[in-house]
Amino acid sequence: MAAIPVSTLLTCRLYAQVATPSDPLVLESGRVLKSVTLCYEVFGRLSPERDNAILVCHALTGDSHVAGRYRADDPKPGWWDDAVGPGKALDTDRYCVICSNVIGGCQGSTGPSSANPDTGRPYGLDFPIVTPRDMVRAQARLLDQLGIRRLVAVIGGSLGAMQALEWAATYPNRMQGVISIGGAGRLHPQAIAFNEVQRQAILNDPDFRGGQYYGTPGPVRGLAIARMLGMITYRSDESMWAQFGRDVRGPGNALQRGFDVTFQVESYLHYQGQKLVERFDANSYLYLTRAMDLMDLGRGRGSYEAAHGLIKARVLAVGIRSDLLFPSYLQQETVRLVRAAGGHAEYLEMDSPWGHDAFLVDFPLIAEPIRRFLDSLERTDGA
Template identity: 50%
Template sequence: MSEYVEHSPSGTSVGRVEKQFFTFAADEPLLVESGRSLGPVTLAYETYGRLNASATNAVLVLHALTGDSHAAGYYETSDSKPGWWDLMIGPGKPLDTDRYFIICSNVVGGCMGTTGPASVDPATGRPYGLSFPVITVGDMVQAQKCLIDHLGVGRLLSVVGGSMGGMQVLEWSVRYPDMVRSAVPLATTTKHSALAIAFNEVARQAIMADPAWNGGDYYDGEQPAHGLAVARMIGHITYLSDEAMRQKFDRRLQDRCEISFAFEEADFQVESYLRYQGQKFVDRFDANSFLYVTKAADYFNLESSHGCGSAVAAFAKAQCRFLVASFSSDWLYPTYQSRAMVQAMKKNGLDVSFVELEAKWGHDAFLLPNARLSGMIARFLDRAAADAAKEDARAL
């Protein structure tokens, strides 16, 4: 099949979708990596397309730091925006819902329907706050596996995600190798660098410096909005790039002809953009969840958790085919980090395709239209589906 060689980035929408919930670990709590336990756990998730009879067409999409289960379509016809990866998921799109059954769930520790620090602790009847156990990427994946089992999928056709979603992809590939036929880690890393940790740490300090944060116990009052906004602004700088910012903003002024010689109002468009992003984020995200997901990303180290410090040893556990993509202007997870993981995969004889995509938009590029990436993902899934069909045929 070569229908995707001339892949059109358009496709159509999956249309109206609904957030679903799966609750588990009520009787037997989930043991998390810190040694603590958590239960019951509810995962918010969405599915698009239909699971086929042999349950071989399921693709798990994994979201980034502050993403959610709403990857495609819309909840209400009045929604101003579709799900966060709508350009990639839908009929005729790379994650083709006419062919694949797409699953996306919100991570544990998040605040978009999945159990996290803002959830009520059944033991106390009050929100967990900081008593919520610190979560790792491994814990997120462990919870996702419960959902995949529940949905009756024995082996995923693919696991796909960028940034912290890509970390989950990597974790899936070595934690549950039998369950993963192919994997697409995008704009990601096998371990958070000191630079990436540094940005997250400053963002956390901004939240924790806000008196309203109150040691994480703020759910009866106002949330630490100032600190969370600053944290988000820091994040947004890392999602762009020097060149992206120059092209998008340069030194253009915001709604004024002259600099203000004052501090209250934004002079430059880039300042106005960051303030707006900070404010917008406060309305949709929980400050404690931000602490938890950034900590999970910082703790992520596939090499130490699965390979005693060696990436080669870690990927010795993987069995799937990989498509790895980095973006030339991504300075949060630069290409050299993807190259290192690709080398470690290859040393294990794994089937790996790797591409560094020329993109000026920095780390966020994986969320933006990119015909080359779309085509590569479409063809990659097509190959994985062909393999699955062959195996199905042999099994019959």
């Protein structure tokens, strides 16, 4: 397939057909997707040599809109505005930054809310289970269409960090560097437990209708509760005290409110739950949390330790001091295993009280180290 012209790659929200009935996407499970569309966005201009691209992989409820207000006619903020843009760590005057919505998502890419070509109806729970490795293989097809054979780096936080590490093991010659923030090559059991409780909140909502709720309001209560629990795992006790303490919401006697929303922290959780219901598909929440559970860099590669020996890119693993969901020992383990296999890896810790959310809300703390790491990739590649 001919590469997309360079002149077209300065825009927002594009679509690529990365699997067709004649060239389907075979998943890790053995299931096949006959048709796959990826929604992606591009920030910055691709060089004529197509050698200045950075791939950003998004987290659980993220999307392709990594940078907002990038153009005068784009009023929507991006989820990583602190990181991507002119003069920022991912400098769009220097790099071409690409971000795609993952398969299984609900922001333009093929997922459970998409039409099943065999039935014409939304897949619902007929959508196959996907893994971060499947997401990466779909992204690789997108880059093939864009004519990008080698990336400067792959970067992401949380589920995005998992994809970044999977990129390094699956396509070791396609990037110079990998930046994994608050992620790991496999999920620890406590995080799997958190995910299962969130899924049960959705699955047990009477409005879930076996996953075929499209055309109805859907499992809004279950999804909101799932998000409420998720938000607790994204924060730290330290940040909860700093932002909410034990403050009571509004006037009146807390003792007389019964089970009504009383504390500010309760109000915050209800607000976050409602916000997600308005923009996200419950089935995608099920599939993407399960994808995180199933992440295992070592699957089919001999062992977890052996898989790190496949990584040829330079690795920057970023831990977050107060992270409950991906404790910093996981990122330190990544560095240890890459080094033990003879690779190059370094560890950076964010001294942030914001828990797992720090990679989003406190990115300036690591902006300069990431800029230096990207600079070092160019020097190494040119040596």
